[in-house]
Amino acid sequence: MSTTETSTRIRVQYVDPREVVIKANVRTQVNLTREFVASIKRHGVIVPVIGYPGEDGRVTVEEGQRRILGAIEAERFEVPAYIVPESDTEAIRIIRQLIANDQRTALTDGERAAAWKQLELDGLSVTAIARELGEKPKRVKAGLAVVDSEVATNAVTEHQLTLDQALVLIKFEDDPELVRTLEESARNNPDGFAHYAQRLRDQRDTDRQVASLIEGFAQRGIRVIDWPGWDDKTTARVEDLEYADGAPLTIEGYEGKPGHAIAVHESWRGVEFGHFVTDFKAHGLRKPSATGAPVGKWTEEEKTERRTLIANNKAWGSAEVVRREWLASFLSRRTLPKDALPFAATVLVAHTSQLRSALDDHHAVALELLGFEYKWGTRSPLAPLVEHNPAKTGTVLVAVAVAAMEGATSKNTWRNPTSDDVAYFTALQGWGYTLSEVEDLVLGISPQPNPADEDDAPVDEASTPDETDVAEPADPESDAADSDPDHSGPTDVVDQDTDGE
Template identity: 40%
Template structure:
């Protein structure tokens, strides 16, 4: 090392050291020669990204080591950097070397205290900082997402999401103000042109972050339905068809063509198609948006005046009268909860797909699988007859084709798995079989899926409101299906 003003050079067995006039010594040391003692962090948590960063950039911030009486060097601060440097194959890392006249017990106590102070007062890099940094690298320095990923040790898809947030003034501003995660801010970027949605989602992210995924999916589903409704209305306008409001339950004049026959003389059950009705003065339509679909319903605005007949008059009873307020409220609840269930299903299955990737089964897995085998074997058999479709998808196995499903691809995964992973695969099979039985009927039978939903919640899944209705309030310590 070249000497500089107010310094002197010394040679250690690990490399060349520089000693400042004040007595502080710095050196580039081989990390494999250092003694890494007990640390306040019980787990070094060496992620692939961290090791990759060390491999590419080296250790940027010098570690601190103590020179022992026998000349060996003990790491005081920088355990993770030292271990990551070894994993990354770095030849040397920068270090500050200190000496101490304290006895060994006092030195070790002071080392632990200093580690606590260092970790307690360290501020983690927040996602807002990362967004700003990636934006600078992209806009000011012209780096691509791939280049940023490589040079920062970040996954490319995560860089892409971060840049998407950075490009959205709304998402970036809200993220900075409320310190949202990258994933939360990315959702806000999707709805940058919908201020009320952004406001509502931000409130959930701040107050109830566990519910954010559910509310985000609800917003996506609502937006998709709104787009489908707009497209249907545009199509009606292009056809020159008048759009009317959906008739009330007791409307005497407006009737769907599906309930009419061309004339009173036509045979009962004769269809009246939109094409055949197009020239009728009462030809119109309305757009119907339900939880499962958006459709166009063609009607006649005054079917009796225009000579049409009731399609099933001889077989259908007369309507009993208008719906009561209670019936209307009940119907609205059914519609809203059906929509909520479909949104929750998307979030729940995405969570289960990630859950299926775990290498070890969670606490309570063995009991769940045992109960599923004992009490719900018919559900497992039914899932098996369908090739364990959901489990196959979540586990990343090859889907089976043909009339008879053998489960051979999942069996191949089990054959290669560790015992812990094999147990988790068994749990995934049980969960997927139960998930395949769920639907909008589930929330209407509170408690029927109590064990299943309670188990998911205990393993980290956040239940939406409608899923909490489905779980019910009864005793939770029962069979998976009950």
Template identity: 35%
Template sequence: MNAAPTLEMLDPTTLIVDINVRKDAALTPEFIASIKEHGVIEPVIAHRNEDGTVHVRMGQRRTLGAVEAQCPLIPVMITASAEDAERIVSQVVENIQRAAMTEADEADAYHQLSLIGVSAAAIAKKTGRKKAAVEGALKAKASEAGTAALGKGLTIEDALVMAEFEGDEEATAELESVIQDEPDQLLHVAQQLRDERARAAAVAAYTAEVAATGKTIVERPGYDDEETANVTSLKRADGEPATEDDANAVYIIQDYRGEFSTVPVIVGWKELGFTERYNYHSSSANKGPMTEEQKAERKTLIANNKAMESATTVRREFVKSLLAKKQAPKGWQYFTVHAITHHTDVARTYDGEVAAEMVSAKIDGQKSWGWNPLKDHVAKSTALPEFSLIALVCAGYEKTIAKDSWRSPFQSHRDYLNQLVTWGYTPSEVEQIIIDSGKPAEEKAA
């Protein structure tokens, strides 16, 4: 039975590094400077011979960099034999290639390798997996919620979502319910929770900022509110319009750009001697509180608009992952030509930044008139032009879809979403409203 690896702090100058590795190591000034500042964070893997010498098996570049940076000690994981670390990696590769191996087993194998100092990049190289996938598995295993999710048979991707919301009991309960009842909606619900959390944090931060000025913050008054009214809708006892100086509170609003501001109001305006500046309630149609039906409609409107904003993030990430593959999706030729000929605004009004993000292009410069990072990307690279064309068309469609497009869907919206579904996208419930709003136009062969 092999002894468990042990972690030791050793002088890098005493370690034996293979001569060929020493020759090929890329010891850049930046790499050495990083080690000088941070030290060697990931342990190198080595074994100790009978004569006491320690031979590096993995992490030769880090060892040589530590020598150049004059680090006195670095972490070294000592394995039982020269072949021990390689044996572990070989076993993992063999197990991963077995069809019966679950994602939980795969994540556990990566975790075991990480414990003996093998980096995510090295694991990815040895196993043929993408580095991001390995990092995701390790991140899931580093969380109790993620580990528990893997133990229940969830995928690494699902476990990562559970790990992200660890400690949030309400969000965790909702996610578990979705996994149980509507697993294909997990990404959408998770994004909605992220957005809601971000909104709450932004509101809390701005609220604290306003409160620090000494202002009283109240809820936004409804149109039937008889206690609180906007300053602009009131007049003083002398008949003059009320001003901000008369306000005794404010409420917070957020505009379409996500920016916050305050609106001055007067609480208890009747008792304070103010009257309505405009006769809002002269029409009987506007009198009285909202009906239950009106409240339900308002609630649905707000919920669906928020859901559409979250769906936009998920949808664009799907397109980005689609265009990260080696080959363009099947049917891209007709998709693009149909868009250009049937929905002409798509090619003329697309957002270059959104399109560039979809093809993972480098985005330089600042937003200004004529700034178009997709155009810059195409000018610099002649590789895979079809990917840029698909991104251009998708970005054009994206620009036509607003958060309330579910209320009055266009044929272009249906065509776009239906194509994404054909390519494997799972629409959110609010996007499904758009898809179900009408049948796509008949597509005739060119």
């Protein structure tokens, strides 16, 4: 045993954690995380515990029970200890523990990331840093990316965002306004941050696609106009017009001629563009004679329902991305919730339609969630995974069951949830997943207004009929409601989404 005398009353010595006595501690629960134990296993206990010699010669530890228990778990049987005189009273001992715990300030995420960056500059890889410190490589990688971004670093140090939240901001650092709204979302609604960020990502992707199309048409010398509104009586689709002699116009035949223009917009179908003629009467064109369809108008309630339907369908698409990312992380846990296997068993024996669809698709969703990809003509990776690692059997069963339920969801789920859908989303919520507003609808929970969402994903007004020039109103949720009464005809859809209405 090595002993170093530091004063007449205090000395430092190494003790065997299996032989010490641990006094009652102010900590009622000892959280021996995997990372904590891994760090001790690799580096040993660095900060000495505090104890005093007992009458039987064994050291009684007053402060440091977590380090002692962690050392036993890590099988590191030499722990440094400050050996001090026994406390005069029980009250003094407790005061020592409170002071030691209260005054030990944990490193912030920003400080950790800065230290990781220094280790990287010293030549350590992400894997090496994670291994040495008992961190997850994904977290270290996120921290290094945050340090390299001024916007993300400021979000962590000034606004107390987590590394994962700050990492999201990097993709928006060219737009200070979006960065500000994301910081507000992280502060005011941290549980919903992932959903809000994904909606912004999707909307930004859509906006960029629209801008790219407009730029492409402009470079070809084609005039680009705003999508005509319902009250525009001078602009019509090329397909809806004819010459004075009754011959119909075609896109191929009229492109580049007087009044021809392209309009691009976002609708429930995705990003689409159409060919129009502006001021068509002045160019000697006309609309075919009316069909005699009765004239009607949509009520404000129907218009509101229509806007809600479009907005919720978009929100569902964003939520699906977040949900599946969460499921992949959930299935990577070492230990799944106790009710996960019973849930899986219920799905496998009772939800035959969902399971049959998953089988027909070779469990594509389950493979995606577990990080695999099915290749036609080959054996599914799931079987070898269980064969080579039987401990993964439960995880694979849960993955297959959850993926079967997940694969059966669609944009129709929020409008017409079945009892199976309710059971599935209830299970996800019980396992710690934060439902978005549109997913709350599956469980019958009405959304609460969120100030951060007020400007989210603008609804295309051109998709909503105007009272002054509308055919007979249709059910806002029917396919007929998606047609354009004034500008009927084919539309070039850039991002077709067939999983909608």
